[in-house]
Amino acid sequence: MKINRGKIALDEHDKLLEHSKGELDKIVEEAKMVRDGKVTMRVKMLKLPTPVYGEEQPTLVRGISGQGAKGQGTKILEVLGGSKGGDEHAEYEMRNMDFDEFIKYYQKLLLNDLDLPYMKKKRQGHDFHDEFELNDFSRDGMRCDLDLDMTIEQAYERAFREKKVVTADPRIDGWYWEEKPTQEIQYKSLEIYVMDVSGSVTSSVLGLVRKMIFCLYYYLDHKYTKNERKYIVFQDNADVKSRDEFFSTESKGGTHVSSGLKKALELAEGYNDYDKYLFFFSDFENASSDDELAKKTLYTIAESFTYMCMTNICSPKSADTTPFSTITKEVAEKHSHISYTVLHSETGIREAIINLLTKDDRVKKI
């Protein structure tokens, strides 16, 4: 078992911080969340309380091109030292984070907050890898990794060289972990994320959808060795988008559910040896002229996907009783691999994930 003391210490650190998830919640509600593959975030970190100087201090810098100039003729300056100051015990720093890394960072906070389970390490070989990172943080204080194969041998050599005795104490001498590679077998998923971007989608709804997608990523990343992901946005028409575009699309237009469903069906073609997932987000306020076609497409699509999650993102004030939401609920009742969730708050995310973990036979095995 791999015990990551860095992550345990990080957990201890983050427990002392309040609102660290709140900071990120604001980011996921921004329409243009991803720019050039990066997310700009404010990172909050605790520092040991020490006295500081009350005024700005001189700093050593590198990268001067002029001589003694008054801030002129300078290129990018690398600050080599100096006090940072700060207005409280915790300090903030702005960081441009790679989107993938942002997701991983946020997932941990989300899972904690929503009280969702952690998964074992990514599936490899015939079954899951039998080692996994320690995520049971109550087990702090355990010694870090022992690699008896490698380091004890060295401990024997050292003990013999120094004391002429062949002895080793694993508690002292063994601390290094060497991972043994295993043969990898591919378990593949095709995940299609379909988002209604008609005019009624608010920033808080957008935030909820994104949070739910990050949670879905987490569980499906742990379930499959290869995750093929496709993204569709639709209003009157449906368009295939890249992931970054999907997370930076603004709302406009009316709702034609059938366009989104049909596009998903098209994209799923040819992925025969994949488990296919459809995650559909809409307020289900479909144009009445489209209801019949949408219903027909929904029944067709139900046969083509391994698991489908139909998520109603209607405003908390509205009831989920539009004609198309009623149709969707009926379809979900008739098919065990289709779930229907109303996403008014983070509780809805939890419900959708629990449905995925309990209803989908493949994920259930995790």
Added chain:
Amino acid sequence: MTELKKYEERLLRDAEALGLSFDDVLFKIATPDEIREIAAFGLPNRYLHWVFGAQYKNLDIMEKSGQMHIYELVLNSVPVIASLSRKNSQQENIMVMAHVFGHADVFHNNKEYKKTNKQMVHKAADNVSQIEDLKRKHSKKTIDDYLTALMSIAKASMNTFQFPAKKKRSLFYQLYDVAPTESHEKQLFDIVREESEYFDVVFRTQYLNEGWAQFMELELLGNYLSPNQWIDFAKSCSARPGPYQIGQVIFSSIKKQHGFEKCLEVRAYYDDIAIVGEFLTQKLVNKLKLGVKFGENIITDVGVVINEILEEKKYQNIPSLIVEGIEKRLGSSRLLLAYHEREGKKLEVDVKLPLYMQQVHLIWKHDIELAIYDAQKKRSDIFIFDGTLRRMK
């Protein structure tokens, strides 16, 4: 690994031929996360505390946002343990191994490193057991809070570790000697003191140690790299932190002016204050494009640059509170602290000072009085801390 082993042997032979000497060096390939973990704690098995979690978070974000990559992590121990990142290319690993031999040579020969505990890896592991026992006995929060206070005070007193005269009045050492401690608190004091002193050497020799390691890379790799590889290598060097570059340029200059033997002498007997004070010249400051930024102004005069580096080395940019005495009154003892302002070095008293005084109070357990003296050595302010910080009128 077999290929790397061949390079390791060649580099070892070449390094010894140049006059370097070291304890056994044990190279290991580790994942970036393992390296990050050790870098955050400073040692592979050190007690758990949120402060290391904050360092881990910082490194994690910096690496993942592409701001830095840790190529290696080398421990001052016997044998020297060097972890090379699994992400490194073959060429990077060769560079890193040359770099590591430079560090191992400093660990073995430098007068400051000779005084350090070479079994600190094991000692820190023992400290983990002690602290875990104490957490079980006295509650995790009690022990964690006490450790936070001790580490804060040690960090703020670190600038006195190297000067015996200052050490006597240093808050950390004074509290170590006179603070009312229960046996478990004394145990924690010993641990924090021992580990802080071990890491203090690393801070005091950063320019020398990193500079020497980068200088040795240049010396050793001359035999291995093609012109294209040299270009990559030069780019990699210029992207490294300031102390690496400054230290390396100083050693190159010493070699040019006084020969390699002098370099060996400097790496054995100097620390950062000595090497920068004696060998950083205006020519090198210009070459390195160094300056000191005062608001909008940047001064590139060598005297100002040296002063700034020495300021950082002596004070670590942390105001130094010293102990003036202990005042006994009515069965209680008041700790008398003083802060002597230097020009442009006023103490921030509204936000950070109360937080810091809370830490001192946790250890001292009685009232504290802090007198502030201005640059003319006149007492300008007095504060009392008895759970809250109050300014005396």
